[in-house]
Amino acid sequence: MATQTPVRAKGRPRSCLADAAIATAALELFADEGFERFSMEAVATRAGVSKATVYRRFCGRDELLAHAMTQLGADVPKMPELGDFWENLTQFLDGIRESAPGSLKSRIMIRVLGEGERHPQLQAMVTELVIRPRQARVRLILNSGIQSGRLRPDVDIEATIALLIGPMVWLKMLRLTPEAGAATTETIVEVLRAGLVPASHS
Amino acid sequence: MATQTPVRAKGRPRSCLADAAIATAALELFADEGFERFSMEAVATRAGVSKATVYRRFCGRDELLAHAMTQLGADVPKMPELGDFWENLTQFLDGIRESAPGSLKSRIMIRVLGEGERHPQLQAMVTELVIRPRQARVRLILNSGIQSGRLRPDVDIEATIALLIGPMVWLKMLRLTPEAGAATTETIVEVLRAGLVPASHS
DNA sequence: TAATTACGATACGTTAGCGTTTCGCATTAT
DNA sequence: ATAATGCGAAACGCTAACGTATCGTAATTA
Numbered sequence: 001m002a003t004q005t006p007v008r009a010k011g012r013p014r015s016c017l018a019d020a021a022i023a024t025a026a027l028e029l030f031a032d033e034g035f036e037r038f039s040m041e042a043v044a045t046r047a048g049v050s051k052a053t054v055y056r057r058f059c060g061r062d063e064l065l066a067h068a069m070t071q072l073g074a075d076v077p078k079m080p081e082l083g084d085f086w087e088n089l090t091q092f093l094d095g096i097r098e099s100a101p102g103s104l105k106s107r108i109m110i111r112v113l114g115e116g117e118r119h120p121q122l123q124a125m126v127t128e129l130v131i132r133p134r135q136a137r138v139r140l141i142l143n144s145g146i147q148s149g150r151l152r153p154d155v156d157i158e159a160t161i162a163l164l165i166g167p168m169v170w171l172k173m174l175r176l177t178p179e180a181g182a183a184t185t186e187t188i189v190e191v192l193r194a195g196l197v198p199a200s201h202s
Numbered sequence: 203m204a205t206q207t208p209v210r211a212k213g214r215p216r217s218c219l220a221d222a223a224i225a226t227a228a229l230e231l232f233a234d235e236g237f238e239r240f241s242m243e244a245v246a247t248r249a250g251v252s253k254a255t256v257y258r259r260f261c262g263r264d265e266l267l268a269h270a271m272t273q274l275g276a277d278v279p280k281m282p283e284l285g286d287f288w289e290n291l292t293q294f295l296d297g298i299r300e301s302a303p304g305s306l307k308s309r310i311m312i313r314v315l316g317e318g319e320r321h322p323q324l325q326a327m328v329t330e331l332v333i334r335p336r337q338a339r340v341r342l343i344l345n346s347g348i349q350s351g352r353l354r355p356d357v358d359i360e361a362t363i364a365l366l367i368g369p370m371v372w373l374k375m376l377r378l379t380p381e382a383g384a385a386t387t388e389t390i391v392e393v394l395r396a397g398l399v400p401a402s403h404s
Numbered sequence: 405t406a407a408t409t410a411c412g413a414t415a416c417g418t419t420a421g422c423g424t425t426t427c428g429c430a431t432t433a434t
Numbered sequence: 435a436t437a438a439t440g441c442g443a444a445a446c447g448c449t450a451a452c453g454t455a456t457c458g459t460a461a462t463t464a
Contacts, residue, residue, distance in 0.1 A: 011439020012431040018441085034316065036238035041421070050442045055423080107319070113375055114236065114316040117309070152400045159389040162369040167361075169375070170368030173315055187361040195397020198354045213409020214461040220411085243451065252412045257453080 014056070021047040022054055026068035031107035035115045038065060066125065072105060073129035085150040089141055089164070090189045096134060097168045097185060105130070106172055138164055163192055216259070223249040224256055228270035233309035237317045240267060268327065274307060275331035287352040291343055291366070292391045298336060299370045299387060307332070308374055340366055365394055 025047035030038050040061055044051045058064040083091075109130065116123035138161050145151035167188050227249035232240050242263055246256045260266040285293075311332065318325035340363050347353035369390050 010433050010437075012433095012441080014440065033320075034236070034238065036236065039422070041423085050444095051423085052425090052443090053441060056440075060423085107316075110312070110316045114309075114312045118235075149400065152396075156385065156389045156393055158385040159369075159393045162372055162385050162390055163365060163394060166369030166372030167364040168368070170364055170371050173371070183358065183360040183364050187358045188364055191358055191361045192365060192394060193397055193399055194354075195395060195399075197395055197397075198351065212407075212463050214411080214463095216410065241451070242453080252414090253453085254413090254455090255411060258410075262453090 015053075018047070018049050018053050019057070021049060022057065022064075023068060023071060026064055027071065027104060027108065030065065030068065030111060031104050034111050035119070040064065065122070069122070069125050069129065072108065072126065073133065085141075085145045085148060086189060086193060089145070090185050092137065092141060093164060093168055093189065094185045096165065097172060110173075134165070135161060217255075220249070220251050220255055221259070223251060224259065224266075225270060225273060228266055229273065229306060229310065232267065232270065232313060233306050236313055237321070242266065267324070271310075271324070271327050271331065274310065274328065275335065287343075287347045287350060288391060288395060291347070292387050294339070294343060295366060295370055295391065296387050298367065299374060312375075336367070337363060 022043060026038075026043050029042055029046050033042065038061060040054050040058070041051055043064060044054045047054070054064070058067065082088075109126065112123055112126045139157065142151060142155075142157055142160060146153050146155075167183075168185070171183065224245060228240075228245050231245055231248050235244065240263060242256050242260070243253055245266060246253045249256070256266070260269065284290075311328065314325055314328045341359065344353060344357075344359055344362060348355050348357075369385075370387070373385065
């Protein structure tokens with residue numbers, strides 16, 4: 001190997017600012033406008049670069065979209081591991097519920113779900129990058145809860161995962177009517193923890 | 203009043219077959235193709251009628267779409283009222299989870315949610331017609347459960363609603379990976395009923 | 405029968421977005 | 435300096451869909 005950068009192109013190097021601008025513009029555009037309005041031209045305009053700059057990097061919209069989606073998997077909510085089991089669970093779920101109800105990732109997820117039947121490989125990619133890691137993380141947390149005796153060992157894991165993630169997704173969608181999504185993550189975990197049957201029946 | 207039909211047009215009456223064909227075509231098209239591809243022309247083609255026939259009934263795509271959405275609220279899952287409280291609840295939730303995971307209403311709901319920020323009045327309409335009636339129905343069921351003593355009277359109603367509806371929506375979305383949505387409605391209700399804490403801690 | 409309206413088919417001009425290409429200038433290696 | 439590549443700007447032709455209008459035929463009332 002002759003140089004530190006094995007293959008160093010001769011001409012003017014590509015602007016890494018343009019790289020970043022295109023990547024973020026692609027994600028935001030898809031979240032804001034949806035699959036249909038996602039086009040090379042729209043991405044270029046939003047990124048503040050020329051169309052030629054985009055086409056030099058990606059052959060077409062599918063390639064660009066796929067590249068943008070790979071940036072979604074980065075930040076899986078981390079596992080706290082210290083503190084009470086229930087606190088950890090609540091904290092993790094809050095991480096899924098995430099910032100504003102209309103966060104970038106949330107909006108992208110909804111778009112993908114809507115377009116899923118028409119573009120199964122896009123859906124598969126997002127499933128693999130976003131949904132699966134979070135499912136696995138919940139599974140880990142639940143298993144640790146069982147081992148530490150905080151959780152019923154005979155509980156149905158898959159059903160519990162649905163009971164934990166489902167409401168988060170649902171409440172995220174209920175940005176519709178603000179007062180309807182008033183239920184906090186804490187109260188949800190608390191209800192699920194104690195169950196629905198009266199204490200006298202236990 | 204002169205006649206039984208107060209205003210009887212003179213010429214050829216409008217075909218009620220065309221009415222129905224347009225209405226169903228509009229719903230299916232929106233579910234299949236999404237908001238962007240929803241157009242007067244596409245609806246006419248799918249309905250098997252000419253564009254003129256559609257334009258004679260609706261001024262534009264917004265009017266047509268709004269009319270189509272009003273047909274969604276019709277069949278709220280009925281309240282069984284006979285049988286065990288938990289059986290009723292399970293049955294009702296199965297009704298929400300609904301037939302095939304890709305039912306017409308499900309797909310429309312996802313589309314609306316995705317396009318919600320861009321078209322808030324469409325979202326508001328569907329919220330009013332589909333979501334709210336089901337929320338209210340769950341509320342009724344839960345209150346009846348409290349009155350009959352099957353349900354903890356101090357339970358947080360809003361959190362419980364999220365815990366019931368959320369997983370149904372979530373599992374509906376998990377048509378992605380068939381094995382992942384294996385959790386049945388029964389097991390979900392069972393877990394929620396008994397709670398997550400070990401019996402020894404209750 | 406005459407008048408009136410609905411229907412299917414089709415054609416029209418307009419608009420918007422697409423992917424592509426070209427141009428002059430900027431930036432880098434040799 | 436020279437060659438090579440990236441960049442923004444702009445123009446290209448193409449396609450698809452839009453809303454509208456026209457036509458002959460069908461159905462209904464007066």
